[in-house]
Amino acid sequence: MLEQAGVVIPHHGMRGVTRYEPAEWLSGHHHHFRCTECGRVEDVAVTPAEERRMAQLVGGMAGRAGFHVTGHTLEIEGRCERCM
Numbered sequence: 001m002l003e004q005a006g007v008v009i010p011h012h013g014m015r016g017v018t019r020y021e022p023a024e025w026l027s028g029h030h031h032h033f034r035c036t037e038c039g040r041v042e043d044v045a046v047t048p049a050e051e052r053r054m055a056q057l058v059g060g061m062a063g064r065a066g067f068h069v070t071g072h073t074l075e076i077e078g079r080c081e082r083c084m
């Protein structure tokens with residue numbers, strides 16, 4: 001499933017071991033939850049479909065402003081489960 005979506009690229013190593021690593025366009029790209037109570041920051045799990053939608057939204061907003069998009073960051077503020 002993940003392989004089909006292009007999220008991970010299989011690395012066929014020795015002894016028939018297949019490792020999976022994030023595809024380059026996803027590696028190093030994170031969205032974050034930030035807890036405004038304790039300051040904890042966590043990575044947000046985003047599906048490729050969601051990421052594409054996000055990129056589309058960002059591209060649309062930037063396009064209107066004549067801004068050329070090379071990336072985006074998203075930080076979601078709130079309270080983590082410990083601070084609920």
Ligand SMILES: [Zn+2]
Binds near residue numbers: 040
């Ligand atoms: Zn917290």
Ligand SMILES: [Zn+2]
Binds near residue numbers: 029054074
């Ligand atoms: Zn993103």
